[in-house]
Amino acid sequence: MTEAALVDAFEANRPRLRRLAYRMLGSVVEAEDAVQDAWLRWTRSGEDVADPAAWLVRTTTRLCIDRLRAAKAERAAYKGPWLPEPLIEPLTEDPVERAEDVSVAFLLALERLSPLExxxxxxxxxxxxxxxxxxxxxxxxxxxxxxxASRAREHVREAKPRFSVDQQKAMQLAQAFVAAAAGRDMQGLASLLAQDAVMVTDGGGKRKAALRIMVGRDDIIRLLEGIAWRTGGLRDVERFELARINGLPGMVLHLSDGPETLAFEPDEDGLVAAIYAVRNPEKLAHLGGAGR
Structure with a gap:
């Protein structure tokens, strides 16, 4: 296989390898690194490979398993709740991922599996x-x-969405929530939350965030009231963009101390069932700007 053919074969498979690596690792940056490692191995071994796609999937999978095993102690010592690195899709683009396969709930379910599972x-x-x-x-x-596969399937079955969500209505719900938070309208916020809603904030010990998962409308409102009392409203937002975040309606907030992402999971009644806030700057560096 010529050098040009090696490059063409790899580039033809790169999107699939990136999707696989992201789901394995829950990190955009680590997924890119794993795919790059696969490329380096491909340049050394690809000339005599009969099935490039199978070889590249096999190599990328094994690289990801090695990374997961190496990171086991680090994950166990993580400060506060862990969320996957946000996967951002601008609203101006058609979604390039199946939302249910990159949703935060799905990736958190995968996190409970062993690397092999x-x-x-x-x-x-x-x-x-x-x-x-x-x-x-x-x-x-x-x-x-x-x-x-059977064991893994049992763990992730409940993470699959049980109903379809109108994307426009879901984004309107996210906008209404952020507007109420910015205006310190706690009654308005409460009206948008499901009774059993959860809020997960991931600061990784690098920025302020709740160190436990907030469970229930009242629990979330108390947290937001505390934030409003300390900051005078939503944190110091310099600008924001609407975006799909792991297939969910969300926003990228650019704050004075760096970016933050908020993703909102609606329920079948049109209320917020879950809020996922990523504040850890190490998980936001790929967004550019203040997070670099």
């Missing part, structure tokens, strides 16, 4: 690889792979 589930259930190919990728028997 995660790889099996993604390769078979999301990327439609057959069990024989998955077994070859992971160096396991097909029977073992089927067992891993």
């Amino acid at each position: 995660r790889a099996v589930f993604l390769l078979h259930d999301v990327f439609d690889e057959d069990y024989a190919a998955v077994a070859e990728t992971l160096g396991r028997s097909e029977a073992a792979v089927r067992q891993l």
Whole structure:
């Protein structure tokens, strides 16, 4: 295979490899690094490969498993709730990801799986690889792979959305929530929250954030009241953009101390069921601006 052919084969598979790596790692930056590592291995070994797509998926999967195992202690010591690095899609573009497969709830469900379970589930259930190919990728028997897939499926079943959401109405709900927060309208905020809503704020110990998951409307309102009392309203927002964040309606807020993302998960009644706020600057560097 010529050098040009090596490049063409890799670029043809890059989008799939990035999607796989992001779901495995929950990080845009780490996914890019894993794909780059796969490229380096491809340049050394790709000349005699009969099936480039299979080789690249296999290599990227193994690289991601290695990264997950190496990061186990770091994840266990993480300060406060952990959220995946936000995947941003501008509203001016058609969504390039299936929303249910990059949703925060789905990625959090994957986080509860072992690296092998995660790889099996993604390769078979999301990327439609057959069990024989998955077994070859992971160096396991097909029977073992089927067992891993069954266990993983039980964990992630509840994370799949059970209803469809009108994107325009969902974005209007997000805008109404942010407007009420900016105006310190606690009654208005309460009216937009489901009774059993949750709020997850990920500061990673690098910026101020709640160190536990807020559960229930009253719990969330008390947190927002505390923020309003300390800051005089929504934090010092210099500008913001509407965006799809992991397939959910959301906003990228540019604050005096760096960017923050808010993603809103609606329920079937048109209320906010979950709010996911990422404040950890290490997870926001790919957004540019103050986060770099």
